[in-house]
Amino acid sequence: MCSRDARTDSPGHCAQYCTYSFMDEDSSKILHLEVVDVREVGGKSPNMERVGFERGLDFLMKEFKICEVVTDAHVQIKALLKNCPKYDGISHQVDVWHGAKNLVKKLSNVANAKENTDLHLWIPAIRNHFWYSAKECGGNDIKIKSIFLSLLHHIVDEHQWLLSIDGTPGECSHHHLGDDDHSKPYLRRDHLHMKLLGL
Helix, strand or coil: CEEEEEEECCCHHHCCEEEEEEEECCCCEEEEEEEEEHHHHCCCHHHHHHHHHHHHHHHHHHHCCCCEEEECCCHHHHHHHHHCHHHCCCEEEECHHHHHHHHHHHHHHHHCCHHHHHHHHHHHHHHHHHHHHHHHCCCCHHHHHHHHHHHHHHCCCCCEEEECCCCCEEECCCCCCCCCCCCCCCCCCCCHHHHHHCC
């Protein structure tokens, strides 16, 4: 698995250079480094990251068999990996940190509506459960969805249900909760924010 990240010499749209590094997850060794000058992308610094990624990945594909790439949620890179035929067969994953950051941002936007303020109390727990799901899934796509979606039952005070999406019995993994074991009020299943969360 190959992870990558970009860094520019200054934040925002005034960056002149972007360094783009690729790392092997198993050995934690840097495999390749690209430097992109803003003049190579017509003076548009937001495009430097995509160019650095594409040049670096093309180089690595000549040297290694790349099966999976982990990136942040950069829109241009996601589109490139999805739509460019030369990258067919390469699995694209978003790293957990950026996934959690995007999740919190979306939940906060929903919770900012007056009728959804109860959701604010649950955002840290939902973020933590996302990290827990990623840790416990063992790289299995179905398992991470199953573990994460169990939270939608927990936050409405439902700790056992018929089946999880992976076919296992549906139940929370925590111990039996007494009245003093939860500090947040449970949400109502019929409330708008539960519909927005997908339950």
